Amino acid sequence: MATMTPRERIQKLFKKEPIDTMPVFSGQGMVTIQAIQKMGIRFPQVHTKAEYLAESAITSAELFGFDAVIIPYDMCTVPEALGRGVSLYEASEDILYPTVPSKWEKLEDVEIPPDFLQRGRMPIVDEAFRILKSKQNGKYAIGAWVLGPFTMAGQVIELDLLLKGVKKDKERVVAFLDKMTDLVIKVAQHYQELGADYISIRDMGTGTDLLSPRMWQSLIMPNLVKIFKALKPPRVNHICGSTNLIIEMMNECGAEALSVDHKNDMAESRKKVGNDVLIFGDFDAYATLNQMDVSKVEGVIKGCIDKGADAVWPGCDIWPDVKKENVEAYVATIHKYGKIPSPAVGRL
Amino acid sequence: MDSARREEILKGLSDAVVEYEEDAAREWAQKALDEGVDAFDAIMNGLAAGMEIVGDLYDRQEYFVPELLMCADALYAGMDILKPHIKKESVPQRGQVVIGTVQGDVHDIGKNIIKLMFDVGGFTVHDLGRDVPLENFVQEQLRTDSEIVAMSAMMTTTMMGMKKVIEMIKAKNPNVAIMLGGAPVTKDVADLFGADGYAESAGNAVQEAIKMISRLREMHKE
Numbered sequence: 001m002a003t004m005t006p007r008e009r010i011q012k013l014f015k016k017e018p019i020d021t022m023p024v025f026s027g028q029g030m031v032t033i034q035a036i037q038k039m040g041i042r043f044p045q046v047h048t049k050a051e052y053l054a055e056s057a058i059t060s061a062e063l064f065g066f067d068a069v070i071i072p073y074d075m076c077t078v079p080e081a082l083g084r085g086v087s088l089y090e091a092s093e094d095i096l097y098p099t100v101p102s103k104w105e106k107l108e109d110v111e112i113p114p115d116f117l118q119r120g121r122m123p124i125v126d127e128a129f130r131i132l133k134s135k136q137n138g139k140y141a142i143g144a145w146v147l148g149p150f151t152m153a154g155q156v157i158e159l160d161l162l163l164k165g166v167k168k169d170k171e172r173v174v175a176f177l178d179k180m181t182d183l184v185i186k187v188a189q190h191y192q193e194l195g196a197d198y199i200s201i202r203d204m205g206t207g208t209d210l211l212s213p214r215m216w217q218s219l220i221m222p223n224l225v226k227i228f229k230a231l232k233p234p235r236v237n238h239i240c241g242s243t244n245l246i247i248e249m250m251n252e253c254g255a256e257a258l259s260v261d262h263k264n265d266m267a268e269s270r271k272k273v274g275n276d277v278l279i280f281g282d283f284d285a286y287a288t289l290n291q292m293d294v295s296k297v298e299g300v301i302k303g304c305i306d307k308g309a310d311a312v313w314p315g316c317d318i319w320p321d322v323k324k325e326n327v328e329a330y331v332a333t334i335h336k337y338g339k340i341p342s343p344a345v346g347r348l
Numbered sequence: 349m350d351s352a353r354r355e356e357i358l359k360g361l362s363d364a365v366v367e368y369e370e371d372a373a374r375e376w377a378q379k380a381l382d383e384g385v386d387a388f389d390a391i392m393n394g395l396a397a398g399m400e401i402v403g404d405l406y407d408r409q410e411y412f413v414p415e416l417l418m419c420a421d422a423l424y425a426g427m428d429i430l431k432p433h434i435k436k437e438s439v440p441q442r443g444q445v446v447i448g449t450v451q452g453d454v455h456d457i458g459k460n461i462i463k464l465m466f467d468v469g470g471f472t473v474h475d476l477g478r479d480v481p482l483e484n485f486v487q488e489q490l491r492t493d494s495e496i497v498a499m500s501a502m503m504t505t506t507m508m509g510m511k512k513v514i515e516m517i518k519a520k521n522p523n524v525a526i527m528l529g530g531a532p533v534t535k536d537v538a539d540l541f542g543a544d545g546y547a548e549s550a551g552n553a554v555q556e557a558i559k560m561i562s563r564l565r566e567m568h569k570e
Contacts, residue, residue, distance in 0.1 A: 087479070089452060094508060096452035099479065160457055163414040164421070167368075210413045286507075321508075 006067030014234035022338025025068035027200025050127030144196035148203020207241025228254035261315020285314030361394025368418035373426035448476030
């Protein structure tokens with residue numbers, strides 16, 4: 001059997017060309033505490049230096065055998081660049097992801113500085129992409145992600161204002177989401193220019209736990225279509241939570257792959273969109289890699305393959321404080337059972 | 349007042365909540381006061397009864413979170429008018445609750461909906477807000493001697509903080525009831541952390557809240 005580099009494996013997977021085995025990767029952060037400890041730093045520091053971001057991604061991939069390096073890790077880089085600040089929780093002993101400390105109170109207050117790509121920690125992320133590109137000799141695929149327009153909007157405006165606004169003040173909310181869409185396109189195109197091999201758009205707060213399918217169609221879908229049209233392949237459309245009612249619409253947005261979490265019944269999704277569509281998912285990252293007894297991990301991961309995943313993706317960022325043996329079991333299970341073809345991708 | 353008019357007013361309040369009409373909720377609340385409907389009766393059997401219907405609509409996927417939030421606003425609009433007029437003797441003493449989202453989490457929709465449940469139920473609510481340092485939950489519980497501490501985390505990354513708070517509180521006062529909420533919180537997590545109740549999403553929180561309101565309404569009738 002021919003072997004491929006991790007990057008080639010992922011590139012071919014996205015083209016639905018035969019590969020040697022299923023790659024181990026994700027469209028969300030995969031940084032592990034083991035990598036951070038090996039580097040001798042603390043979690044809050046990792047977000048603040050390009051070298052830390054890049055090295056922790058590479059070290060995580062090397063330690064466990066991931067096929068991709070994915071940055072950044074936190075969802076505040078863009079809101080911070082827009083002027084909303086960031087809470088890094090530097091004093092906390094726990095692992096806490098950065099959050100946005102304050103949001104705009106009204107839609108009309110939101111201003112996008114024309115030079116936002118040069119503000120806040122955006123240059124750090126840029127530099128980390130450059131390091132990833134130069135340091136690992138093209139071995140790993142470089143993954144990037146950007147929040148989708150609705151979720152990005154929820155980072156800069158109170159979510160309940162937005163959710164109520166979609167019913168009470170639809171015209172203004174639509175205009176605001178349009179603005180967010182242009183912002184997302186700018187960031188995603190920028191990451192592609194910096195050399196990301198694939199990009200995931202995560203409009204995670206739009207599952208049907210929150211919004212009705214009808215609202216998804218009128219409010220979320222047109223923006224995602226616009227975004228995917230503006231980006232180069234390969235592109236991933238990721239939404240977490242309940243997605244079975246919108247999976248067909250997700251498939252019409254123009255991305256090469258769909259990513260869902262464990263709330264999605266993947267077998268049902270597969271029936272709806274057919275075998276030719278790349279579907280990634282759908283295990284509960286925290287339960288599987290942080291909590292579960294290691295003996296159960298193989299069953300969960302194999303279950304994703306059996307249900308028809310073309311790549312077994314965690315439904316969310318890996319929570320860094322993983323159990324080492326669980327991550328090893330997750331990788332080993334994909335290697336063990338990923339040698340047979342998946343619905344959309346053959347094997348060499 | 350005759351019972352038909354009371355029913356009409358209660359229905360007006362309930363409909364205002366279901367149709368998320370804040371102005372109508374205020375108008376019917378004022379009518380209730382003007383025409384002598386007991387304020388607590390109007391809250392429990394008018395506004396809260398409407399919220400039960402909202403829960404059914406959510407279960408049937410006719411309503412989603414935007415509608416729930418607007419219904420909650422209508423309920424608050426009515427309650428703001430009725431609450432100052434509640435007679436002490438008509439409300440059973442429910443006790444106090446400390447509520448907030450844990451440090452690292454700035455999402456508070458679920459928390460606010462659960463808070464509404466406690467407000468409606470006649471609890472005294474100490475709302476710590478969001479992104480709350482863990483020790484503040486413990487301090488506030490001790491300061492107020494609250495019977496319930498309710499914590500919410502939307503992300504797995506912040507959920508572990510809850511475990512610490514539970515340990516700290518239970519060490520000092522084992523009788524405090526702990527409620528957890530948030531997307532990553534499952535029954536297993538609640539059990540593992542030693543919590544007494546849980547709700548896994550804003551919608552689920554509403555369902556839990558409505559069940560609790562229903563139980564309170566039953567108790568009120570008895």
